[in-house]
Amino acid sequence: MSTSTIVGTVDEEKTPPAADRRRRRRAAHNVEASTHNRGPVWTAAGYVGMVLVLLVVAVPLFWILVTSFKERGDIYVRPAQWWPEPATGQNYSELTTRIPFSDYVRNSVIITAATSLAKIILGVLSAYALSLMRFPGRSIVFIVVIAALMVPNQITVISNYALVAQLGWRNTYQGIIIPLAGVAFGTFLMRNQFLNLPGEIIEAARLDGAGPMKLLWRVVMPMSWPTLVAFALITVVSEWNEYLWPFLMSDDESTATLPVGLTFLQNNDGVTNWGPVMAGTVLAMLPILVLFLFLQRQMIKGLTAGAVKS
Amino acid sequence: MATVYFDEATRRFSKEDAPAVDGITLDIADGEFLVLVGPSGCGKSTTLRMLAGLEPVDGGRILVDGHDQKGVRPRDRDIAMVFQSYALYPNMSAAQNMAFALDNAKVSRSETRQRVAEAAKILELEPLLDRKPGQMSGGQRQRVAMGRAIVRNPKVFCMDEPLSNLDAKLRVSTRSQIAGLQRRLGITTVYVTHDQVEAMTMGHRVAVLRDGKLQQVDTPERLYDHPVNTFVAAFIGSPAITLVESDVREGVARVHGVSVPLDRSVAGRAGEKVVVGLRPESWHVVETPARSGAGDSGTTALALNVELVESLGSESFVYGRPVGADDDADRVTVRLDKRTHLAVGDTVHVEPNRGEVHLFDAASGERIEA
Amino acid sequence: MNEFSRRGFLGLAGAAGVAGLAACAGTGTAPSTGSGGGSSNTIEFWSNHPGNSKPVEQQIIKAFEVANSGLKVKLVDAGKNYEEVAQKFNASLAGGQLPDVVVVSDVTWFNFALNKQLSPLDELLSTAKIDTSDYVDALYNDYNLDEKHYALPFSRSTPLFYYNKDLWKAAGLEDRGPKDWDEFLTWAPKLKAAAGSDKIVMELPDGSNYLDWVFQNMVWGYGGAYSKEWTPTFSDPNTVEAGTYLQNLAKDGYLKLSKDPAPDFTAGIVGCSMMSTGSLGGVAKDAKFPVGTAFLPGDGNCPTGGAGVGVPANISDDRKKNALKFIEFLTNAQNTVTFTQATGYMPVRKSAVGLPEEKAFLEKNPNAKTAIEQLPKTRSQDNVRVLLPGGGARIGKGLDQIVQGQDVATVFKALDAESQQVFDSQIKGKLGA
Structure with a gap:
């Protein structure tokens, strides 16, 4: 009986210690980040996009909140009031x-x-x-x-x-x-x-x-x-x-x-x-x-x- | 402690297709380590899962300790299984994983603790008992999976390729650990693998499956020396046996034009065409090819054109094609000792060792036995 | 979820699935005859409290219970608008437990009447010896189908012409509404000049928000109509002329449509509008400029609107009798005054205007007076808008197209055809049956 085995290349990989793993993940992250990094223009565009989305979502919510503290006559005015002036708890009562x-x-x-x-x-x-x-x-x-x-x-x-x-x-x-x-x-x-x-x-x-x-x-x-x-x-x-x-x-x-x-x-x-x-x-x-x-x-x-x- | 008996056990996944497991009969002794081996899709895992109760038995029976297991739920069979993926409960610590079955079986808390501690000691898991599977390496998880089976002290261990997710070096050391552990515990074990080296090194007996059918059950040595057919011959042994279809004339087979004399008793049973099988170690090198006699009996030495050399240090394997043969001719594998050095492109003359020739019927592939 | 795949799946699995579900949910057999649920001495009143009228409704109910001991009225929050009340009433028609009195709007009552889900009130009224001649005729006759009346007027409104007095003054106009739409056209350039570029001369609700209601005034002003009885008359040259007038207002930049003109008008961005009398209280309270109101331009061209109260058909006679007793009380001269003063709706009784408290009220609220004085000049709306299923929405959509610049004649011709087809398929067979 042949006991010879073809094991191929012996892989040395064992469980990496935690610190090592972390370092590797960070390295991987950096590689990923750098491929996504397309210069300041794109970064700025990204932030502009984020701000736009934030506005789309947040402005109506903000408006609801602000309006809930306005006096009745201040709700429909031009230009719009972005802050209740004067603020009142009247609506809540x-x-x-x-x-x-x-x-x-x-x-x-x-x-x-x-x-x-x-x-x-x-x-x-x-x-x-x-x-x-x-x-x-x-x-x-x-x-x-x-x-x-x-x-x-x-x-x-x-x-x-x-x-x-x-x-x-x-x-x-x-x-x-x-x-x-x-x-x-x-x-x-x-x-x-x-x-x-x-x-x-x-x-x-x-x-x-x-x-x-x-x-x-x-x-x-x-x-x-x-x-x-x-x-x-x-x-x-x-x-x-x-x-x-x-x-x-x-x-x-x-x-x-x-x-x-x-x-x-x-x-x-x-x-x-x-x-x-x-x-x-x-x-x-x-x-x-x-x-x-x-x-x-x-x-x-x-x-x-x-x-x-x- | 139990015996397991497969009696014509059959599993059909659908009516149209051939059965995944086709009438397997297998008698496993108490305390035996039996390995089921075969290429992927041969039905070995299904056979194991039938024993564990995870697959129904569509025909035949499976007996454990003489009792038919039909209708017995998996959890009532007292069979522990180690899965390829380990299947540890991710939310539980190693200790909890091992204690889960005992907890379900209403084993007292102190006994549970004791049995988990014992298993942890055997498997060197003590420092890991409070860790969750996500915080462990592959080898550690594998050991927890083993521990989960051990603490139950079941009738039968079922192991479904438990080493295939480990790296090569760890696989080799764990192989001997499991074999040693099984010897020590003496629990009947059915072990599934596709790796014939694992099968040969671990099992008391090895069952070779192909397309759901059992080919041969034997000790590793018998399997190697007396394969019942070309499939078993080719599957067992690494590097693989060289199989060459040959004509037989007057008790002499011709392998690539080289005369291979056959034992008289065997030659009588052979038809006109046979398959000759020669293991790599069944050749020896001849320095100068001698012509044996004259004319049609041809030469006795085969000239090989060396195409690949695998050197393992203590020995090396040479793969080559007969000089002058077509490109699609079968390669011949020859083992050489470390003193012989060859390079790709060299020509080497080899002769088969007498008495080490396997002979198979060319039509059926069955062994022609003396 | 993808609409197509959803439908596709419905087609496949629907047959079994939907049928199975419907069976599970069990429409059962609604107790459609007899009592229809409810008890005979509790009157269930389903209302959406038009004009935030819940407190005044409760006040009237209390007075009713004092006057009729033994009878109780349960006021039910039946929705936030007329459509929701109709939806809830519809559900109860399928499932029993009918109300005794339900609010039905000028648009929703007809379908219930046509399908015999509302009781004709005439017989009940004469048995109870209730004099209907005191109801304002135009309002009372709004609920007439085949010479039977299916509801009594309750929260009735009309459009009014609202204008910003400050702007009028700046444009050098007299402090009044236009006599007719031709006169308005001569005012529009002055108003625009006075308003400046960031303000709008006139804003009207868009087609999804009852432009089709107020536009009737323009149509009638030019001698046209949506329909004569059941015959659609959109292609009538007079109707087309009114459509063209509307289109030109928009084209010349005098007119803008919006979901709700009230906020813009109140904020002072809009010079004038046609809005419901129901908006009167709110606008007057919110506006930071003097608000003027006037009759709609023209004479006798003001459409009616709002809602009445009806009685379901499938309830016991006892319940119907009690229901009618409550309706009569709810809409009598005294209570219609109480109700309308609290909400801004029209008194539905002729005699109401003569009551001293109403006189005093009108004295103090000249704008409310405009609405009351306009009341005799009102005209019941055209059938194809209020009585044809989907009529208002259909016309509104057409008007939106006109304002966006599509050819008036083409749009109106299509409206004629569509209205006729809806009438033929859904109404014709049921009339007089």
């Missing part, structure tokens, strides 16, 4: 006196929290079943779910309305929450995430004796947090801003949400006093803004997950 603002906030918080929670749980569980469990008819169930994603909700609104009205759930929290808890998007998103997980890790966990829930909780979810956070954030934002369904279902401030309530600040047929509207908009944005800043890191990771394979 009017906001709470003209409409039952705190009721709307309470409803929005309850409905958004309940709906988002239901969506996330259902989305994760259904995606898990549709990606990692084997059962007959799985692909048919998935196609039905995807078809649901394709149907705009304006179409299902009427039949949902009929159903909820027959149950006597109009103007109730459950009447608003339950029909919104449908999860085609979450199922789709999370299923793709789960399918992109390395199959061998799932198999390893199965061989290690993990049951379905343990597999989900200890192995699958920890690898999917970024996507889940992104999904959760998207869900919360869209539920917070959801208009059509809460509007159809609610009759008054006992269940109406903020987006519905804020419209009552606008005049139907005449001139709207935009000050309180802007104040309401600012207050409605705040919770989402805080949530976003809180989850931002995970969110960004989630959006780019899969772009770089570690």
Whole structure:
């Protein structure tokens, strides 16, 4: 028996020590940066572009904020006032006196929290079943779910309305929450995430004796947090801003949400006093803004997950 | 501790295609280290995954300790697997990775800790126990994957190319570690690889697969010395055996015009056409080619035009084509000891060693045995 | 998402998917007959609170509940505008739980009436012995289909001619609105000279925002109309002349269209405009210059607008009776005064103007007086705008094209054809049925 082996060139590469790795990464970065470096003109153009984008995004937001502190007569003037002069909290107090603002906030918080929670749980569980469990008819169930994603909700609104009205759930929290808890998007998103997980890790966990829930909780979810956070954030934002369904279902401030309530600040047929509207908009944005800043890191990771394979 | 028995085990991925694993029968003894080897796509990984319960068995049976595993869930089979990618849980530390299965099996915390510590000691993982897989090198991850299998003390180890992601040098040292570890633990092991060197050096027995069919199961030595067909002969051994199709006339085969006398017992069974197989070490150099007798029996020494020389220090391999042959003629590989120096373009005369000739039927490729 | 692939997918998977979903969602059988949900002594009033009128609505409701013990009124926030109320009402028609009283605008009522989703009120009115002759005729007859009335006027508005008195003074014009559009044309150059280059003589809402409503005034002023009864008359030479007039105003740089002229007018950038009476309160409050109001140019050429209140068809007779009782109360002389003073809408009762509190109010608010005095000169709008499905939007789009410079005759000819076709396919068969 021949013991000779053709090993080829012996690669000396072992795991580089951390410092070395860092140095290499920096070197790689520099190489990359230098290829992108096209002289001061392009750099300047890049900054101009960034500033433009910033303006496009920030100016309307700034305008909303500034207007919310203006007196009524200062809103429509030429030239435009870029700073409230004099500043007034009047709009904010009017906001709470003209409409039952705190009721709307309470409803929005309850409905958004309940709906988002239901969506996330259902989305994760259904995606898990549709990606990692084997059962007959799985692909048919998935196609039905995807078809649901394709149907705009304006179409299902009427039949949902009929159903909820027959149950006597109009103007109730459950009447608003339950029909919104449908999860085609979450199922789709999370299923793709789960399918992109390395199959061998799932198999390893199965061989290690993990049951379905343990597999989900200890192995699958920890690898999917970024996507889940992104999904959760998207869900919360869209539920917070959801208009059509809460509007159809609610009759008054006992269940109406903020987006519905804020419209009552606008005049139907005449001139709207935009000050309180802007104040309401600012207050409605705040919770989402805080949530976003809180989850931002995970969110960004989630959006780019899969772009770089570690 | 267990025996494994594949009984005509078959796996079909689709009805139209040929089965990925086609009626494999294989009896693995308790404590045996069996290597499944073959080119990629031969069904060796599928066979392993069938044993682990990750693939269904479409025909036949797989028995572990005499029990049919049909319908037994992977987690109930008590089989540990080491994956090519290691498949470590990225969110858990090395210790948690190893303890996960014990945790699932409701093993007490103190025993878990003890078994993890033991495995860590064996695998020299102690300083790494709190690290996550992302902070480890490939070799360290490989050892954690091994540790994860070891702590379970399972009936059977399944290993699916566990060394293929390591660099060459580490592969060689880990090879012997795994073999030694298996000897020490005595756990029945089925090991899949495409690397015949790994197969030959690690396994008690080696099973060669091709297109889902089992070709030969034997000890490494038997496989090398008595390959049952041209496929096994060509697959086992490096550099590869030289196979030349030849006519047989009067008990003499002609290899590139050179007469190779055959044993009488063998010659009687051979048809008119055979495939002659000669390992690189089955040749010797002759200084001056002697003409043997006259006329049609031809010469006994083969003149080779040297095309490539691989020198390994202790020995070297010479690849050459017979002088005067076409470009598409098969190359002949010859092992030389280190005292013989040749360069590309030289001509060398070699003669086959008597009694080291493998003979195969030209039509079926089956070995013609004495 | 790519529109095409989405449709493509719908085509493939839709058949199974949509059908399955619809089945899941279960339109069920709406309890369309009998009670239609709701209780007989609670009156559900679906309103969008036009002109921020929720407090005054509540005030009137309270008075109603005091006057009619045993009856309760539940005021429902049914939308931010008339279209949303119609949308919500539509949903309830599919799903039961109908309201008792619903706000329907000049544009939305007809489709409900045509499909027998609103009750004809005449019989109920005569049973309840309610005198309808006190309603302002033009407003009352706006809800007439086949000699039956399907709503009573509630929050009714008309356009007014708004002008910036400072600019008028600078241009040396009399402090009044133009007699007719020809006179306005003689004023326009002076106004432009006085306004300067960065200001606009006249700004009107664009075609997506009811230009088609105020433009009726110009059309009628030149003797044209959108339609005679159900026959579209866009190609009538008089109508075309009005279109050409509008086009020339834009061409000569006197006219600009915008989503909402009110902010620009209030900011003093715009010399004059035609806007709803509903804007009166807001403009007067926000403007930092004296605001003048006048009749729309011409005589008897002012279109009506705004909304009325109707009663759904498929509710019990008891509920209908109570609903009518509430509607009558909501729109009686006293309450229409209360309501209109709080919002800027028109009183819908002839006798309202005679009430002392209204007299005092008008004394103090001369601009509101303009609107009231214009009321007898109003004219019900042309059918193809308010009664044809999509009529307003269709005409608005055509007018936008004209202002952008397309040939007037061509655009109007196309409008004729389109309107006729919509009438033939969607209305004709249902009329008189």
